[in-house]
Amino acid sequence: MSATAPAAEQTEATSTELAIETSGLTKKFGQQVAVNGIDLAVPRGAVFGFLGPNGSGKTTTIRVILGLAAATSGSMRVLGRGVPAGLDDALPRVGALIEGPAFYPFLSGADNLRRLDAADRHANPATRDDRVAAALDRVGLAHAARKKARAYSLGMKQRLGIAAALLTPRELLVLDEPTNGLDPQGTREVRSLIRSVAAEGTTVFVSSHLLAEVEQICTHAAIMSVGSLVAQGSLADLRGSGQTVVRVTTPDGEGAVAQLRHLGLDAASVAPPRGAGRDLDVAAVEAPLSGDDPAPEDIVAALVAAGVRVRGFDVEQPSLEDRFVALTGEGFDVAR
Amino acid sequence: MPGEKSRTHGGALLVSELRVLFRRRRTWAMLAALASIPVLMAVVVRLSAEPPGPGEGPPFLDQVTNNGMFVAVTALVLTTPLFLPLTVAVVSGDAIAGEASLGTLRYLLVAPAGRVRLLVVKYASAVAFCLAASGTVLLTGWAIGAALFGTGEATLLSGDTIGVGDAVVRSLLVGAHVTICMLGLAAVGLFISTLTDAGVGAMAAVAVLTIVAQVLGQLDQLAWLHPWLFTHHWLAFADLLREPIVWTSFMQNALLQAAYVAFFGALAYGRFSTKDVLS
Numbered sequence: 298m299s300a301t302a303p304a305a306e307q308t309e310a311t312s313t314e315l316a317i318e319t320s321g322l323t324k325k326f327g328q329q330v331a332v333n334g335i336d337l338a339v340p341r342g343a344v345f346g347f348l349g350p351n352g353s354g355k356t357t358t359i360r361v362i363l364g365l366a367a368a369t370s371g372s373m374r375v376l377g378r379g380v381p382a383g384l385d386d387a388l389p390r391v392g393a394l395i396e397g398p399a400f401y402p403f404l405s406g407a408d409n410l411r412r413l414d415a416a417d418r419h420a421n422p423a424t425r426d427d428r429v430a431a432a433l434d435r436v437g438l439a440h441a442a443r444k445k446a447r448a449y450s451l452g453m454k455q456r457l458g459i460a461a462a463l464l465t466p467r468e469l470l471v472l473d474e475p476t477n478g479l480d481p482q483g484t485r486e487v488r489s490l491i492r493s494v495a496a497e498g499t500t501v502f503v504s505s506h507l508l509a510e511v512e513q514i515c516t517h518a519a520i521m522s523v524g525s526l527v528a529q530g531s532l533a534d535l536r537g538s539g540q541t542v543v544r545v546t547t548p549d550g551e552g553a554v555a556q557l558r559h560l561g562l563d564a565a566s567v568a569p570p571r572g573a574g575r576d577l578d579v580a581a582v583e584a585p586l587s588g589d590d591p592a593p594e595d596i597v598a599a600l601v602a603a604g605v606r607v608r609g610f611d612v613e614q615p616s617l618e619d620r621f622v623a624l625t626g627e628g629f630d631v632a633r
Numbered sequence: 634m635p636g637e638k639s640r641t642h643g644g645a646l647l648v649s650e651l652r653v654l655f656r657r658r659r660t661w662a663m664l665a666a667l668a669s670i671p672v673l674m675a676v677v678v679r680l681s682a683e684p685p686g687p688g689e690g691p692p693f694l695d696q697v698t699n700n701g702m703f704v705a706v707t708a709l710v711l712t713t714p715l716f717l718p719l720t721v722a723v724v725s726g727d728a729i730a731g732e733a734s735l736g737t738l739r740y741l742l743v744a745p746a747g748r749v750r751l752l753v754v755k756y757a758s759a760v761a762f763c764l765a766a767s768g769t770v771l772l773t774g775w776a777i778g779a780a781l782f783g784t785g786e787a788t789l790l791s792g793d794t795i796g797v798g799d800a801v802v803r804s805l806l807v808g809a810h811v812t813i814c815m816l817g818l819a820a821v822g823l824f825i826s827t828l829t830d831a832g833v834g835a836m837a838a839v840a841v842l843t844i845v846a847q848v849l850g851q852l853d854q855l856a857w858l859h860p861w862l863f864t865h866h867w868l869a870f871a872d873l874l875r876e877p878i879v880w881t882s883f884m885q886n887a888l889l890q891a892a893y894v895a896f897f898g899a900l901a902y903g904r905f906s907t908k909d910v911l912s
């Protein structure tokens with residue numbers, strides 16, 4: 298492990314601002330560079346999306362930050378403590394889900410949590426049963442507390458893993474792909490769980506390759522590609538360079554295009570939005586909107602005045618997804 | 634918060650570890666298998682037409698019919714070369730590698746359990762298993778022996794005759810010797826367990842090592858090596874069954890096992906404290 302012992306001394310100064318801070322963090326597996334000199338800065342109180350395609354180094358970064366693997370080079374701090382020297386002090390305040398949950402199949406869900414809680418020497422045994430019950434309740438597993446973990450479904454295991462991360466009040470929650478294996482309802486529940494944890498002031502560091510899932514809850518994000526950090530910042534910053542788009546859903550596609558062009562917009566017909574498929578006569582028309590164009594409400598008024606039957610009108614903020622795809626490449630194949 | 638956090642509960646992990654160990658069906662299956670050895674032996678001797686003569690069969694078998702307590706001693710002699718070390722190989726080889734293959738190792742470490750603390754707790758639970766294993770053989774041996782053969786007088790190897798109380802003490806001593814014999818093996822197993830993420834592989838490696846050590850112990854060409862093999866004193870409890878007791882081999886064994894524990898404990902620490910946990 299790298300020499301960070303002196304860094305562990307100077308604690309309080311930065312601890313107030315950044316929950317996770319890495320500089321030049323590199324991790325090699327033999328010849329392969331899994332994480333390539335990344336400089337993460339996760340502000341306290343943020344919900345930080347750590348995005349990247351499969352194999353881009355997200356889990357490896359998390360392992361190194363939590364002291365499971367030693368960095369090849371670079372330094373890092375978690376909750377103001379140097380890693381690995383200060384981890385004993387930082388980790389009790391960190392809850393983590395790393396590359397999927399893992400349990401003793403022959404123990405019940407509640408006993409699995411008791412076991413993990415006992416491993417933390419700062420956790421008070423007197424309150425253990427209460428905290429275990431509360432954590433199970435929080436992830437909707439109260440009824441399955443006595444069931445053996447081997448009998449849990451994939452989604453139940455995922456929830457139990459999240460419960461383990463919530464056993465004691467945490468300052469930082471690190472969740473690696475927390476919605477893996479969850480049904481849409483479960484995915485929504487995890488999102489609202491993350492929101493409620495964040496509302497209590499906990500910093501949440503959540504990794505995912507499914508950007509749409511994370512986009513709704515994050516305040517900040519970083520994007521990984523082939524081991525390197527290609528973008529990082531608040532969500533507004535990351536979206537910044539993208540284009541706002543107006544989208545009109547109408548049976549009069551050609552009329553809408555003509556009218557929008559008349560207003561000075563670069564309009565074009567696009568594929569109808571999903572869900573409108575059964576409405577065969579509906580067309581979708583999109584046009585990028587910039588600052589000197591008419592206000593959206595004036596555009597609608599002009600369309601209606603021109604006799605275009607408007608069924609739907611949207612002003613779409615640039616999606617992070619477009620940015621994500623632009624930065625990481627669209628291909629389905631993992632990059633290496 | 635800091636005031637509250639300064640109170641630590643370091644012993645909780647050991648309690649939890651023992652709970653996990655003794656809640657596994659595997660542990661009870663192994664203990665049950667060990668318990669079946671004295672039972673089988675006693676029943677077979679009881680049912681056979683004539684009692685075994687002196688020097689026939691396993692050591693002390695001829696004593697069994699005189700004093701049931703010797704069922705325990707004979708069963709320990711029978712299980713020490715293979716059966717008992719196999720169960721110790723399972724528990725110690727699985728200690729770290731088993732957690733790694735389940736994936737629970739990463740969660741224990743970020744809890745944070747502390748790597749050294751986890752290693753110490755794992756070894757302590759392996760020791761607890763060694764005690765439970767030889768204790769099981771001893772207790773079942775006593776029980777079935779007393780039931781089938783009663784508790785008469787028994788003759789020691791030195792020709793002296795001892796009563797029930799003395800026989801209990803002697804078999805306890807043999808049990809202690811056998812337990813100590815397993816401690817070095819458990820340390821070797823713990824070390825091997827830190828080398829791999831495959832629990833079964835580690836168990837098999839420890840078991841193979843036990844057999845290899847005993848085979849080497851049979852080769853006269855390697856006589857210089859024999860005193861250093863952890864299996865060297867495994868069957869050297871005859872001296873505990875003399876009057877007066879000769880403690881030499883008991884003490885030599887204890888020293889040798891302590892050396893193995895220190896050496897392989899240090900190796901396990903060296904390996905585990907810097908290991909990348911990627912399972």
Ligand SMILES: Nc1ncnc2c1ncn2[C@@H]1O[C@H](COP(=O)(O)OP(=O)(O)OP(=O)(O)O)[C@@H](O)[C@H]1O
Nearest residue numbers: 326331349350351352353354355356357358506911
């Ligand atoms: N134990 C290992 N040994 C060698 N290479 C590894 C190991 N673990 C990961 N890698 C490599 O490091 C790279 C990053 O892997 P990592 O698991 O961090 O990706 P990820 O971003 O978490 O992907 P995913 O979204 O699929 O979880 C990959 O190319 C992978 O092959």
Ligand SMILES: [Mg+2]
Nearest residue numbers: 355356396473
């Ligand atoms: Mg991953």
